[in-house]
Amino acid sequence: MNASIITIGDELLIGQVVDTNSAWMAQQLNAIGVKVIRRVAVGDNKTEITEALNQERKRASLIFLTGGLGPTADDITKPLLAEYFGGKMIVNKEVENHILHLFEVTLKKPATARNLKQAEIPDNCKPLFNKLGTAPGMLFEEEGLICISLPGVPVEMMGLMEDAVIPELKNRFSLHPLVHKTIVTFGVGESVLADMLENFEGTLPPSVSLAYLPNHGMVRLRLSTSDSSVQLEKWFEEMHSIVREHVIASEDMTMEQIVSGLLKKHDKKLVTAESCTGGYIAHLISGIAGASAYYEGSMITYSYEAKETMLGVKHETLVEYGAVSEQVVLEMANGILEKVKTDYAVAVSGIMGPGGGMPDKPVGTVWMAAGRKGKVTARKYQLRFNRAKNIQLTAMYALNMVRESLLEDANDSGL
Amino acid sequence: MNASIITIGDELLIGQVVDTNSAWMAQQLNAIGVKVIRRVAVGDNKTEITEALNQERKRASLIFLTGGLGPTADDITKPLLAEYFGGKMIVNKEVENHILHLFEVTLKKPATARNLKQAEIPDNCKPLFNKLGTAPGMLFEEEGLICISLPGVPVEMMGLMEDAVIPELKNRFSLHPLVHKTIVTFGVGESVLADMLENFEGTLPPSVSLAYLPNHGMVRLRLSTSDSSVQLEKWFEEMHSIVREHVIASEDMTMEQIVSGLLKKHDKKLVTAESCTGGYIAHLISGIAGASAYYEGSMITYSYEAKETMLGVKHETLVEYGAVSEQVVLEMANGILEKVKTDYAVAVSGIMGPGGGMPDKPVGTVWMAAGRKGKVTARKYQLRFNRAKNIQLTAMYALNMVRESLLEDANDSGL
Numbered sequence: 001m002n003a004s005i006i007t008i009g010d011e012l013l014i015g016q017v018v019d020t021n022s023a024w025m026a027q028q029l030n031a032i033g034v035k036v037i038r039r040v041a042v043g044d045n046k047t048e049i050t051e052a053l054n055q056e057r058k059r060a061s062l063i064f065l066t067g068g069l070g071p072t073a074d075d076i077t078k079p080l081l082a083e084y085f086g087g088k089m090i091v092n093k094e095v096e097n098h099i100l101h102l103f104e105v106t107l108k109k110p111a112t113a114r115n116l117k118q119a120e121i122p123d124n125c126k127p128l129f130n131k132l133g134t135a136p137g138m139l140f141e142e143e144g145l146i147c148i149s150l151p152g153v154p155v156e157m158m159g160l161m162e163d164a165v166i167p168e169l170k171n172r173f174s175l176h177p178l179v180h181k182t183i184v185t186f187g188v189g190e191s192v193l194a195d196m197l198e199n200f201e202g203t204l205p206p207s208v209s210l211a212y213l214p215n216h217g218m219v220r221l222r223l224s225t226s227d228s229s230v231q232l233e234k235w236f237e238e239m240h241s242i243v244r245e246h247v248i249a250s251e252d253m254t255m256e257q258i259v260s261g262l263l264k265k266h267d268k269k270l271v272t273a274e275s276c277t278g279g280y281i282a283h284l285i286s287g288i289a290g291a292s293a294y295y296e297g298s299m300i301t302y303s304y305e306a307k308e309t310m311l312g313v314k315h316e317t318l319v320e321y322g323a324v325s326e327q328v329v330l331e332m333a334n335g336i337l338e339k340v341k342t343d344y345a346v347a348v349s350g351i352m353g354p355g356g357g358m359p360d361k362p363v364g365t366v367w368m369a370a371g372r373k374g375k376v377t378a379r380k381y382q383l384r385f386n387r388a389k390n391i392q393l394t395a396m397y398a399l400n401m402v403r404e405s406l407l408e409d410a411n412d413s414g415l
Numbered sequence: 416m417n418a419s420i421i422t423i424g425d426e427l428l429i430g431q432v433v434d435t436n437s438a439w440m441a442q443q444l445n446a447i448g449v450k451v452i453r454r455v456a457v458g459d460n461k462t463e464i465t466e467a468l469n470q471e472r473k474r475a476s477l478i479f480l481t482g483g484l485g486p487t488a489d490d491i492t493k494p495l496l497a498e499y500f501g502g503k504m505i506v507n508k509e510v511e512n513h514i515l516h517l518f519e520v521t522l523k524k525p526a527t528a529r530n531l532k533q534a535e536i537p538d539n540c541k542p543l544f545n546k547l548g549t550a551p552g553m554l555f556e557e558e559g560l561i562c563i564s565l566p567g568v569p570v571e572m573m574g575l576m577e578d579a580v581i582p583e584l585k586n587r588f589s590l591h592p593l594v595h596k597t598i599v600t601f602g603v604g605e606s607v608l609a610d611m612l613e614n615f616e617g618t619l620p621p622s623v624s625l626a627y628l629p630n631h632g633m634v635r636l637r638l639s640t641s642d643s644s645v646q647l648e649k650w651f652e653e654m655h656s657i658v659r660e661h662v663i664a665s666e667d668m669t670m671e672q673i674v675s676g677l678l679k680k681h682d683k684k685l686v687t688a689e690s691c692t693g694g695y696i697a698h699l700i701s702g703i704a705g706a707s708a709y710y711e712g713s714m715i716t717y718s719y720e721a722k723e724t725m726l727g728v729k730h731e732t733l734v735e736y737g738a739v740s741e742q743v744v745l746e747m748a749n750g751i752l753e754k755v756k757t758d759y760a761v762a763v764s765g766i767m768g769p770g771g772g773m774p775d776k777p778v779g780t781v782w783m784a785a786g787r788k789g790k791v792t793a794r795k796y797q798l799r800f801n802r803a804k805n806i807q808l809t810a811m812y813a814l815n816m817v818r819e820s821l822l823e824d825a826n827d828s829g830l
Binding site: 010011012013014015016017018019020022023024025026027028030035036037038039040041042043044048052055070071106112114115132134153154155158178180190191192194195209211212213214215220222224252271272274275277278279280281282283285286287289290291292295296297298299300301302303305306309310339340341353354355356384385386387388389391 | 425426427428429430431432433434435437438439440441442443445450451452453454455456457458459463467470485486521527529530547549568569570573593595605606607609610624626627628629630635637639667686687689692693694695696697698700701702704705706707710711712713714715716717718720721724725754755756768769770771799800801802803804806
């Protein structure tokens with residue numbers, strides 16, 4: 001079963017918003033065995049939307065549209081779909097009651113005429129009820145095509161996919177999921193891995209594909225097949241054994257998920273002291289639900305003064321070696337371990353750019369220290385990207401140092 | 416001048432990565448007067464890529480491709496383009512020297528055979544040199560079509576766009592930029608704004624469009640035109656005066672940019688104390704280059720113990736009122752103002768979900784406090800989204816409190 005996703009909105013074409021909806025939808029659809037074969041983004045323009053529908057229905061039996069369902073004049077999807085599928089706009093009483101209920105119970109304010117106008121939908125669609133907003137989803141059927149229109153607001157789209165669309169598709173079709181198995185590697189480039197896996201790749205059956213997905217210092221190696229007769233596990237084990245030395249996870253996980261998993265497994269707690277990453281490490285860890293069980297918090301110290309008063313870094317150390325130095329990150333890590341009694345700490349200090357570089361410490365110089373009380377070690381990295389990317393990479397290297405400390409201590413204690 | 420962007424990669428269709436490239440490219444292209452009319456994402460599949468090229472060239476005189484230029488077997492763009500435009504693969508000595516130079520000077524390690532294989536390019540393209548990676552960009556020309564292929568790694572794509580593509584396009588064509596003017600509003604819904612602007616929208620000339628872009632508690636109102644005879648400024652002023660009470664910026668800025676701008680303007684410094692947002696506020700502020708001039712840092716206190724030892728919150732207050740309470744956020748804000756001598760502080764504590772809700776404090780309950788020494792006030796919000804969205808919204812409301820404090824103090828002092 002092939003699907004196309006059409007995202008609608010001028011804001012996508014001028015780049016004012018990043019389309020996160022399509023990736024999320026594709027994940028959900030893949031998981032139930034619907035293959036997304038194309039994604040198309042078009043503007044709030046009747047001709048373009050109609051042409052996209054005409055093109056995509058030639059290759060896909062399932063078309064998703066997102067966006068253009070708001071209550072404002074630039075939102076044209078609803079009347080367009082009514083016309084495209086030969087229906088007319090009517091007030092749907094069920095949708096109207098649903099909107100009234102949303103305002104009364106959840107939003108606790110009266111619905112305006114404009115809110116209620118959202119109950120006007122084509123008479124030839126099945127409405128999908130939206131718990132989190134006024135725009136209903138709509139399902140159209142015509143000559144073997146199913147076309148599902150969803151709002152562009154991510155949380156509303158997600159709610160409708162989970163509550164209505166996925167159950168409906170599972171119910172209607174017997175699907176053959178595309179199966180993926182992913183290894184996560186760290187600290188080694190795509191080219192090196194490709195050299196290691198060249199022979200292996202040549203032996204893969206045609207129905208199995210291998211993809212290299214580099215991101216933030218990690219490369220994910222993903223095997224995929226929709227052929228249920230293939231023993232994907234066997235190929236996965238073989239690939240794993242070839243690149244074993246670089247593997248940090250045997251399933252698709254983020255670095256923060258890996259570190260969080262180890263902290264939970266070994267019942268340890270972490271605290272962080274960040275300068276140049278400015279809270280990004282804390283943000284990654286605390287983004288995981290339940291992080292409060294193993295994450296104490298962070299001191300983010302941008303200024304000399306904050307490093308001294310918050311972390312107890314010595315003024316002389318800062319003056320003698322500078323904020324970006326082995327000595328300072330060691331004092332930061334030891335300082336926070338002292339202030340907040342806990343198991344593990346990681347500290348980072350660097351120059352992320354574009355300004356702040358010095359002849360002996362160019363932009364991209366980063367010092368980091370990690371470990372537990374009595375065993376904190378430091379490392380230096382030299383990065384060469386822009387500010388945002390340098391911050392992301394620094395966070396990955398820092399979390400990787402925590403990962404290595406945890407594994408080393410676990411090995412030492414024979415766990 | 417119309418452009419289409421074709422992004423290539425199975426990872427886009429299974430949703431393993433979010434396509435941030437297209438939005439960034441669209442911004443750059445719009446800024447120089449190239450209108451992006453479609454974006455299409457296809458898999459690593461020869462037929463699909465070829466069909467996309469055939470389709471897009473019918474509507475656009477400029478086609479951008481990203482992705483599929485890596486050194487691994489799933490990267491098929493290069494030979495495909497050679498064939499499509501009737502050329503053959505050859506080793507380009509200039510590109511080879513460029514790769515050797517990259518390894519020698521920047522990466523400081525020897526180039527492998529696989530790295531050097533990237534110097535093989537179609538003989539009918541103009542190579543675009545990539546400072547940050549081994550894959551060159553390529554420019555093809557055929558019958559009024561310009562087709563530009565760029566690597567999918569964001570930092571490499573960005574470097575090539577800035578260094579090679581944008582200058583080349585500016586040089587070749589005299590372009591008429593699409594002009595946007597944007598107002599940012601906060602704390603009011605799209606529907607309310609649409610009601611306020613209904614009459615205004617009816618009076619706009621046909622060549623001017625108004626878009627509503629809701630995101631994280633803000634709605635951006637964007638007027639656009641490519642008609643240079645239109646006085647966009649006049650329409651912008653009129654729109655501004657209609658929604659004035661909700662406007663937080665008269666140009667397209669993020670909340671953190673607005674707050675940072677006010678801190679700089681009034682020569683004030685900020686410190687933050689975060690619980691539930693886990694460093695996200697710090698991450699937003701410190702993501703702006705030069706933030707160290709006005710941002711001291713943050714204490715991120717997840718546990719009771721961290722709140723006590725790091726911020727000096729009283730144990731009795733935590734026990735009596737709970738961590739998510741007016742009393743605790745006031746003590747957090749006053750505590751950090753005391754510990755780090757600075758001008759302004761903001762503190763947040765809430766329950767972001769999915770777990771942790773209580774009958775009297777359901778998931779989404781957030782307390783925050785902001786202000787300067789001697790004038791810290793607290794507020795409560797009740798959010799109703801998932802964890803990630805609750806964290807984002809909390810950060811926006813917290814930064815907005817800082818914004819309001821700064822403006823109020825500036826007004827009080829007659830500035």
